Amino acid sequence: MSGKSFLETYIMRIDIHTHAWLSHGAKRAVQALSRGFGLQCEASGVLDDLVNEERKADMDRACVLCCAARGEHVHAxxxxxxxxxxxxxxxxxFGTVHPELPSWEEELDFLASAGIGGIKLHPDYQGFRLDDKAMFPLYEAMSGRFCLLVHVGSRQKQGGCKTLFSTPRQLERIAGSFPSLHIIGAHMGGWCMWDDVEEIFAHGCPENLWFDTSNTSFHADSSRLGRLLRILPCDRLVFGSDWPFFRVEGELARLQAVGLSGRQMDDLTRNGERLLKLYYPCLGQ
Structure with a gap:
């Protein structure tokens, strides 16, 4: 008999955007998240609860995004x-780095040697502009070794804040400047900045740029969400729940309510494997 086995052809369902902690630290972390975003988390933030929810939603993998506010916290x-x-x-x-950390190159080696192939950056939380030239050596060093998932967007634009750490325009600029770096723009490319996302990416985007759906369906109305789903490249759009902000099955239901077909929903949850297999050896086993 010829042909590939079921396991060789099966494409994993992946939630590409979650946050979780051990039970003793989860309550404080969730409280900080809720305060920081002015949005009450729906779930506990406890690692075991995440695993149970993902399995209940028939997910095969959940990317847990780890980030450090300061350079001195990166290694821990x-x-x-x-x-x-x-x-x-x-x-x-996913691991993390910070431009304040002098030994960031060693940290990348540390992560790679352990089998971690993804980096999470949150410019607003970590205190640097996404397009700061101080970040360019880090982006260059990640290229071809790691995929980068980056928070993009802010409500601060609405308040006239002069310092915007991460915007859709900055995302486009970095993706174009580092074509060998696979970048996932969180929150459909710009949390609460979806006017800019529509304007900038309406006519295409760099081939190395992906987008996740996290923390969008709750804020954007159905017409906005429908336009974003049409504008952004369907083969590079991946499902992210942003757990514990939102429960996994609830996020899936909100996306489906826009009118996505079963096939489109299936693609959203399975597209991520194609990218992550390039950087996580464990997915090929």
Whole structure:
């Protein structure tokens, strides 16, 4: 008999955007998230609860995004990320770096040697502009070694804030400047800046740029969400729940309510495997 086996052809369902902690630290972390975004988290933030919810929603993997506010915290955060590899086969952790950390090159080596192929950056939380030239050596060093998932967008634009750390325009600029770096723009390319997303990406975007759906369906009305789903490249759009802000099945239901077909929903949850297999050896096993 010829042909590939079921396991060789099966494409994993992946939630590419979650946050979780061990039980003793989850309550404080969730409270900080809720205060920081002015949005009450729906879930506990406890790692075991995430695993249970993802399995209930028939997800095969959940990317747990780890980030450090300051350079001095990076190594501890990355040790936690690496520890998740041994906790449950469903978990796919992302590590982090920070421009304030002098030894960031060593940190990338540390992550790569442990089998971690994704980096999470949150310019607003970490305190740097996405297009700051100080970040360019880090982007260059990540290119071809890691995929980068980056928070994009802010409500601060509505308040006239002069410092915008991450915008859709900055995202487009960085993706164009580093074509070998696979970038996932979180929140459909710009949280609460979807006017800019529509304007900038209406006529296409760099081939190395992907987008996740996290923390969008709750804020954007159905017409806005429908336009974003049409504008952004369907083969590079991936499902992200942003758990614990939102429950996994609730996020899936909100997206489906826009009118996506079963096939389109299936693509959203399975597109991510094609990218992540390039950087996570464990997905090819």
């Amino acid at each position: 955060v990355n040790r936690f990320a690496i520890s998740l590899l041994a906790k449950d086969s469903l978990l796919l952790p």
